[in-house]
Amino acid sequence: xxxxxxxxxxxxxxxxxxxxxxxxxxxxxxxxxxxxxxxxxxxxxxxxxxxxxxxxxxxxxxxxxxxxxxxxxxxxxxxxxxxxxxxxxxxxxxxxxxxxxxxxxxxxxxxx
Amino acid sequence: xxxxxxxxxxxxxxxxxxxxxxxxxxxxxxxxxxxxxxxxxxxxxxxxxxxxxxxxxxxxxxxxxxxxxxxxxxxxxxxxxxxxxxxxxxxxxxxxxxxxxxxxxxxxxxx
Numbered sequence: 001x002x003x004x005x006x007x008x009x010x011x012x013x014x015x016x017x018x019x020x021x022x023x024x025x026x027x028x029x030x031x032x033x034x035x036x037x038x039x040x041x042x043x044x045x046x047x048x049x050x051x052x053x054x055x056x057x058x059x060x061x062x063x064x065x066x067x068x069x070x071x072x073x074x075x076x077x078x079x080x081x082x083x084x085x086x087x088x089x090x091x092x093x094x095x096x097x098x099x100x101x102x103x104x105x106x107x108x109x110x111x112x
Numbered sequence: 113x114x115x116x117x118x119x120x121x122x123x124x125x126x127x128x129x130x131x132x133x134x135x136x137x138x139x140x141x142x143x144x145x146x147x148x149x150x151x152x153x154x155x156x157x158x159x160x161x162x163x164x165x166x167x168x169x170x171x172x173x174x175x176x177x178x179x180x181x182x183x184x185x186x187x188x189x190x191x192x193x194x195x196x197x198x199x200x201x202x203x204x205x206x207x208x209x210x211x212x213x214x215x216x217x218x219x220x221x222x223x
Contacts, residue, residue, distance in 0.1 A: 099168035102155040
């Protein structure tokens, strides 16, 4: 069962902040985030492996709440280059370790 | 390290034909997953190969098959193509399968 992302779409002005949420009905082992620009392949942003883990890359960070089975991606002081579709992927333990399931994506548009 | 490569990048086929797509993972990566991406359906998991064995399979008909070679390169085959098979097919490479580096994709158009 695929994770649910919200919102489906966000429109921002440069410099504004955004939060994208990803939740699952299944117990999660890992959450990973990707960004896909139009006509390109998804690019790996980061993975969170432990409940409570937070990671960041420049002005993009994420958190993973294992108990709530959800993760959030935070984009601060957005730049035009942040535009694209953001996907969360979720992983489980054991034999299904390689079967990542992706949300439907959140389209982020940053305007000047 | 070189990234994930996929060939061909574009394909045009007609209904009923078959097609084979190829994926070369990042050197040292043993897991290769395949995804179908369409505007209405997002990223749909096809299957994953790990050390030449199919480890996971998605909910696609048997017309979709794959294999992995000893050098970790993987191929995906679709037989008896249907119009609905038109999509971007993405291959993802990872060391053990938890997260992935995607190739540029093969855009398949079925006429």
